Amino acid sequence: MGKRDEILSLFPDGLKGRMKPVLEDVAHLNEIRLGVNCPCRIIREGCEYFLSPKGMCLTERDGAWQITAREIEDIVNQICNYSLYAFENELRQGFLTVQGGHRVGFAGKVILNTDGSVRNLSYIRFLNIRISHEILGMADSVLPDLFEQEELRNTLIISPPGCGKTTLLRDLIRQVSDGTKERQGQQVAVVDERSEIAGSYQGIPQNQVGIRTDVLDACPKTEGMMLLMRSMTPRVIAVDEIGSEEDLAALQRVAVCGTGVLATMHGYSLKDAEDKLGKSKNLFGRFLLLTFQDRKRSIRIYDVEKHLLQETAL
Amino acid sequence: MSAVMGSLLVILGALGFSVSLCQEYRMRLALLKRIRGVYEYMEFQISYGKLPIPEILRKLSIKDELCFQQEFGRIARRMEEGQDLAVIWKEELEAPLKKSGLRQKEQEWLLAFPTKQGFLKGQAQAESLNEIRRELEEGIESLQREQKNRNKMIMSVGVAGGVLLSILFL
Numbered sequence: 001m002g003k004r005d006e007i008l009s010l011f012p013d014g015l016k017g018r019m020k021p022v023l024e025d026v027a028h029l030n031e032i033r034l035g036v037n038c039p040c041r042i043i044r045e046g047c048e049y050f051l052s053p054k055g056m057c058l059t060e061r062d063g064a065w066q067i068t069a070r071e072i073e074d075i076v077n078q079i080c081n082y083s084l085y086a087f088e089n090e091l092r093q094g095f096l097t098v099q100g101g102h103r104v105g106f107a108g109k110v111i112l113n114t115d116g117s118v119r120n121l122s123y124i125r126f127l128n129i130r131i132s133h134e135i136l137g138m139a140d141s142v143l144p145d146l147f148e149q150e151e152l153r154n155t156l157i158i159s160p161p162g163c164g165k166t167t168l169l170r171d172l173i174r175q176v177s178d179g180t181k182e183r184q185g186q187q188v189a190v191v192d193e194r195s196e197i198a199g200s201y202q203g204i205p206q207n208q209v210g211i212r213t214d215v216l217d218a219c220p221k222t223e224g225m226m227l228l229m230r231s232m233t234p235r236v237i238a239v240d241e242i243g244s245e246e247d248l249a250a251l252q253r254v255a256v257c258g259t260g261v262l263a264t265m266h267g268y269s270l271k272d273a274e275d276k277l278g279k280s281k282n283l284f285g286r287f288l289l290l291t292f293q294d295r296k297r298s299i300r301i302y303d304v305e306k307h308l309l310q311e312t313a314l
Numbered sequence: 315m316s317a318v319m320g321s322l323l324v325i326l327g328a329l330g331f332s333v334s335l336c337q338e339y340r341m342r343l344a345l346l347k348r349i350r351g352v353y354e355y356m357e358f359q360i361s362y363g364k365l366p367i368p369e370i371l372r373k374l375s376i377k378d379e380l381c382f383q384q385e386f387g388r389i390a391r392r393m394e395e396g397q398d399l400a401v402i403w404k405e406e407l408e409a410p411l412k413k414s415g416l417r418q419k420e421q422e423w424l425l426a427f428p429t430k431q432g433f434l435k436g437q438a439q440a441e442s443l444n445e446i447r448r449e450l451e452e453g454i455e456s457l458q459r460e461q462k463n464r465n466k467m468i469m470s471v472g473v474a475g476g477v478l479l480s481i482l483f484l
Contacts, residue, residue, distance in 0.1 A: 009396030016396070077432060082399045083366035085436040120434050 003027070006100035007131060012074045018065065021055035032129040036072055039064030046295070069125065076124050079104055089218070091121050093194075101132040101199020101206030132199050134207050138164070138314060139171040145301045145309050146286050147183070152176060152236060152260045153285030153304075156277075158267040163292040164314070165264040166196050166240055168299075170207055172262055173197065173238050177210020186260075188213045189234035191224030197240055222250040229257060236260040248280040255283055270306060290314075321480030325473065332472025336465045338415060343461060345414055346454050348381040349424050353447040355380065361440040367431070368393045385410060400428040423450045 001009070004026045011019050022042055023029070031043040039061045040051040049057040050064035058064055079098060080087050090096040095105045105128035111119045146155050155172070159165040179185030192198050192215055198205035200217040209215065214232045216224045221239050228234060237254050239247070242263045251261055261283070267273040270289060274281050286309075287302040297314040352374060359370045368390040374380060375387030385406040392402045404425065411421040423446055430446060433439035 009394075011396070013396075013398045013401070073432075077399075078396060081366045081368050081393055082428070082431045083360075083368075083439075084432060084434050085360060085439040086364050086366040088364070088434060088436065091434065122434060 001099065003100060003131070006098070006102060007032075007129065010075065010079050010098060010102075010104070010129065012078045015071065015075065018051065018053060018055045022051060022057060026131065027133075029131050030133075031131065033127070034067050034072060034075065034129075035126040036067060036069045038067060040067055072125060072127060075127060076106070088120060091124075092118055093218075094121070095194070097195040097199055097201055097206075099201045099206065101195075101201065103130045103132070103196070103199075104128070105130065132207065133167070134170065135164070135167050136171060136174070136208065138168055139175055141310075141312050141314070142168070142288060142299060142301065143172065143175055143180070144182075146172070148285070150183070152186070152262075154255060154261040154283055155263070155286040155288060156242075156273065156284040157262075157264040157288045157290060158270065158273045159264075159290035159292075160268050161266060163290045164297055165290050168288070168290065168314075169238060169240060169262060169264050170197050170209060173213060174208050174210040176236055176262070177212040185210065185212050186235040187233070188236045188238060188262075189228040189232050190215045190238045191219055191221050191228060192217050192240070193219060193221050193224065194240065197238065222246045225250045225254055229254060229259065234259055236262060238262040240264050241266065243276060248277065248283070251283060252280060270302060317484055321484060324480045324483065325476035328472045328476025328479065329469075332468045335468050335472075336461075339457070339461045339464060342415055342417075342420070343454065343457050345381060345416060346420060346423075346450065346457065348379075350447060350450050350454065351380050352382075352424075353443055353450065357440040357443050357447070360436050360443070364436050367399070382407065382410060399431065403428045420453060423453065 004023045007023055007026060008016055008019060025044070028045050029042065030046065033041040033043070042049045042051055042057060044057070049059060050061050052058050052063055053065045076084070079096065084091065087096055091106060094107070095103050097103050106121055106124050107126040108124040109122050111122055113119045146153055157165045157168055173188055173190060176186055177188040188210060190197050190209060190213055192200060195217055197207070198209045198213075198215045198217065199207045200215055203217055205213075205215050214228065214234065216228055219227070221242065225237055225239065228237060237259050239251075240263070242248065242251065242265050251263065254261060265273055265276060267276065270287055273287065277283070282304070285304045287306070289300045289302070291298050298312065299314055300311045301309040303309055355374060355377070356370055359365045359373070371386040371390035371393070375383045375390065377383065389402050389406050393399060407424060411424060426446060430442040431439070433442060
């Protein structure tokens with residue numbers, strides 16, 4: 001099934017016709033945002049458009065397709081294969097990964113437990129369909145600098161949201177796992193708490209993460225790292241969006257065992273990341289700072305002494 | 315001699331007709347029990363396995379002891395292609411149910427399945443299917459009672475009819 005059909009299959013028969021024209025250009029599509037009584041919005045190459053009832057992209061909201069509650073319910077049913085109960089945990093988390101690794105975010109009325117934690121979502125009224133785009137080869141120019149004496153240095157990718165740190169991490173995982181002409185592949189384990197790295201659907205990675213990669217999907221990072229260390233004996237462990245003290249403590253334990261680490265963190269600068277890392281800042285031997293300005297992505301690579309090793313456009 | 319043989323054949327024919335009528339009842343009953351089995355299986359897989367509907371249907375499609383295996387397999391495949399459950403359920407099952415000899419109300423017990431979807435909790439979803447299963451259970455019990463009485467009546471009427479016809483022919 002191609003990407004176009006994967007997205008199209010999320011919509012019930014009655015709405016497929018509206019989505020078809022816009023999905024012809026699925027390669028440049030980032031998001032489809034749907035909300036009850038709101039115009040359907042399409043985010044394409046970072047720009048927002050409105051969708052007409054005939055499936056045409058409009059720059060103005062006048063004449064845009066206003067979505068009804070019934071249409072949202074039909075789409076949710078379609079996404080969940082008429083089996084909402086089977087996706088209870090995913091709905092509680094607020095998102096679901098579908099075939100192809102695309103993610104559907106949900107919002108609506110929250111049902112709480114007596115202790116105030118989220119029990120589930122009812123009256124789902126807003127959807128955000130994020131189309132997964134892999135960039136194979138994104139890590140080509142970066143990878144050689146991450147090795148020292150043929151050993152992968154623990155690496156932290158730092159960037160603000162939306163700059164592509166998960167995309168870069170995914171390609172790093174793939175290349176470390178598959179190996180390159182210069183280096184042999186290594187056993188990699190991924191703790192994919194939010195199903196963003198491998199984009200697993202029914203436990204099967206939908207994105208290319210390499211032939212020597214084991215994926216633990218939808219598992220909390222700290223538990224996942226320990227579990228994988230015990231069960232899969234990886235040479236490298238990869239995790240997305242670290243930040244809490246528990247994450248850092250678990251990473252320390254992983255590093256003590258001699259396993260390499262590939263991780264990402266939200267941050268705007270090296271200093272920002274250092275502040276968040278606290279005592280764990282010596283854990284990493286390489287820091288990759290990603291920025292995205294004027295539609296151009298660039299990366300700076302620093303070593304453990306914070307010396308700039310390379311600055312390159314991606 | 316030929317008159318006696320003819321009379322015997324008429325009586326045997328009437329008896330055969332009665333048996334075939336009784337058989338039709340038995341087959342209806344057997345199919346209803348299999349549909350009940352389908353619902354029991356679904357409830358179990360929903361409550362304990364938390365499996366989505368297409369996966370349950372795919373499992374049902376390889377269960378020989380139940381019914382409509384091919385149809386369930388096709389529905390699962392079409393659901394995964396993104397087609398509407400209510401539409402494909404009707405398209406795939408309406409025709410074989412009509413051929414099955416089940417009464418309209420009995421067919422509805424299986425055709426109503428898509429209207430019972432949409433619950434967030436597995437337990438609630440299974441309960442909603444349990445409602446249909448309870449109705450089905452009552453239907454089976456009443457058909458079983460009816461079958462016992464009807465069988466006796468059909469056999470008696472059949473044999474008596476055969477005897478009467480043979481007397482008339484003689």
